[in-house]
Amino acid sequence: MDEPTNLNLYRRLRRRTALILFTTGKTDAISRFVDLVLIALISLNILAVVLESIKDLQALAGPYFYAFEVFSVTVFSIEYIARVWSVVDNPWNPTHTHPIKGRIKYMITWMALIDLIAIAPFYLSFFATDDLRVLRALRLLRIFKLTRYSSAMTLLFQVFREEARTIGAALFVSMLLMFVASTLAFVVEHPVQPKVFSSIPASMYWATVTMTTVGYGDMVPLTPWGKMLGAFIGIIGLGMVALPAGILASGFSSALHRRRAILEEHVEGVMEDGIITIEEKDELNQLVQQLNLSEFDTRAIMHAVRVRQAEEAMETCPHCGKRIHEPDDADTDNPETGA
Template sequence: MNAIDQQLSLYRRARLRTAELLFTTNKDDQLSRFVDIGLIVLITLNILAVVLESVKSVHQNAGEFFYAFEVFSVTVFSLEYIARVWSVIDNPWQPDLTHPISGRIKYMFTWMALIDLLAIAPFYLSFFAADDLRVLRALRLLRIFKLTRYSSAMTLLFQVFREESRTIGAAMFVSMLLVFVASTLAFVVENEAQPDKFSSIPAAMYWAVITMTTVGFGDIVPITPWGKVLGAFIGIVGLAMVALPAGILASGFDNALHRRRTMLQERVQDAMKDGVISPQEEQELEKLIRHLNLNTVDANAIIYAVKHQQAQEKNDCCPHCGKPLHQPPDPNVST
C-alpha cells in the first residue's frame, strides 16, 4: 500500500469514527458517551447563560465572561456541525445519504441539521446586525432544540409530527376557518355595542381564539344576546377542535411505537431461525433497540415472546421427521 492509499484509508477511518461518535449511541463506547454528555452539558449551560444574561445587573458584571463563553460554544457547535455534514455519508442509520455530494446536501436540509445551523447563526449574524442585538440574543435559545437529538421522547414526537403532518394540517385548517367565521359573526353582532373592542374582524379574531381555546381572559366579552349565544357555541365547538390534534398525536404515538416493536420482533425472529441468538446477533439487536429508542422492558418482552413462540412450534413437531404431532383429522376418512 503506497502513501496515498494509506492516507485515504486513514481519512475514511477518521470519517467513519466521527460518524460513530456523532450519530450512534453505544453504551460500551466511552468516547461516544463522553461526546454526548459533553454536548448535552454545553447546550444546557448555553441556555442558562442566555437566561442569566437577560438580567441587566448580571450582564454588566459578567459581560466579558458571557462573550468568551459564547465564542467557545459557537466554536464547538460549528465544529460539530461541520463534522456531522462531513461524516453523515457513513451514518449506518441513514443509508440514503451515502452519496458524497447529494447525501450531504440532503442532510443539511434535515430538521436536526437546520437546528444545528440556527444554533450558531445568531453569533455570525451579529457581525452584520445593528446595535440592538436583543433579538439575536433571544434566538440563541433555539439551542435548546439541540437537546432533542439526545431525547428519545422528543425524537419520537418529531417523527409523529412528520407522519401526521397532513392530518394535523387539515385539523388546523378547519380551526382557522372556524376562527374566521366566529370573528366575522362577532364583529357583526358586537360592533355597534362595543366599537372599541370589536372594531374590526382582525380585532375580533383575538376574542375568537381566546374563546375557542377556552382560555377566557375576560378582557373582551360579548354583551349582546346574540353575542353571548355565539360565544357559548364557539366555546363548545372549540373544545372539540382543540382536542382533535391531541387525539391525532396520541394515535400517531401508538402507531409509531407499534411499528418499532414490530420491527424489533421481525429482527428477533430472523435471528432465531437457527434456534439461538449468537453474540454478534445480540449486539446487532442491542444497537437496533437503542436506535428505535425502545425501553428495556418492552425489548425483553418481545424477545421472550419470540423465543416462547418458537419453542412451542418446535415442541409441536416430531424431533425426527419434523412433522406436526397434532395433525387435523382428514375429512375424507370416516370415523
C-alpha cells in the same frame, strides 16, 4: 507508500468521527462521553441565555457570559463541521455517501439546519450594529439540538410527518370555525361595543381565546346573541382544539406499535434456530438503533419470543412435527375406532 497510508488514515478518522457523532445506540464509551458533553453544554447554554436577561446579573458577570458563549460557539462549530465532513461515512444513512451532493443534502436536513441556527447568531452579531436582543433570543433555539439525543422527540417528529394531512385538516376546520365565529361576533357586538369589537381581525382574538377556553376577560360579549355565540363556540371549540392532540397521541401509539412489530418479527427470525450469532446480534443492535427503541423494549420482545417459541415447541411432536393437540385425518373420520 506514504500517500496511500495517509489516505487510509484520513478515511479511518472520518469513519470513526461518523460513528461517534451519528450512532444512535451508544455502545461506545467515547460516543457516550461526547453526547453527554454536548447535552450538558446545550443545557448550560440555555441557562446562560435565561440568566443573561437579568440586568443586574448581566452587569456583574457579563464578561464571563461572553467567554462562555465564545467557548460554546467554538465547540458547536467544530461539531457542525465534523458532522458535515463525516456524514458520507454515516452507516445509518447511506443517502449521503456522495462527497458533494451527500453533504449538501445533509446540510439542508432538519437537524443540520438546527446546528447551523445554533451558531449563526454569534457570527451575525459581528455584522449587526443595531439592537442585538433578537440575535440573543435566537440562541434559545439551541434547545432544539437536544432533540437529536431524544428517541421520543425523534419519534414525535416522525408522527408529525405521518399525520401531517390529518392534523392539517383538523387545523383547517378550526381556522374556519374561528373565522365564522369572529365574523358573527363582529356583526352582533360591533354596534354595542365599537371600540372592543372594532373589526373582524380584532374579533379573531376573542374567538381564539374563547375556542381555547382561556377566557382572559378583556373582550366580553354583552348582547344576548353574542353570549349565545360565545357559549356555542366554547363548547364546539373545546373538541376542535383537542382534536390535533388526539391525532398525535393515536399516531404516536401506532408508530410505537409498528416499530415493536418490526423488531419482534426480526427477533423471531434470528431466534428460530435457538442460536444468536455475533453477526445476528450486531444486525439486531443496528435495527434497534434505527428504530430508536429502548433496551427495555428489546428485552421484553426477546423474552416474549422465547416464551412463545417454547410453548410452540412443547405443543409440537418431535417425531412427526405436528402439533400434539391437532387430531390426525383418520381420527377425524372415525373418532371411536381411530381407523
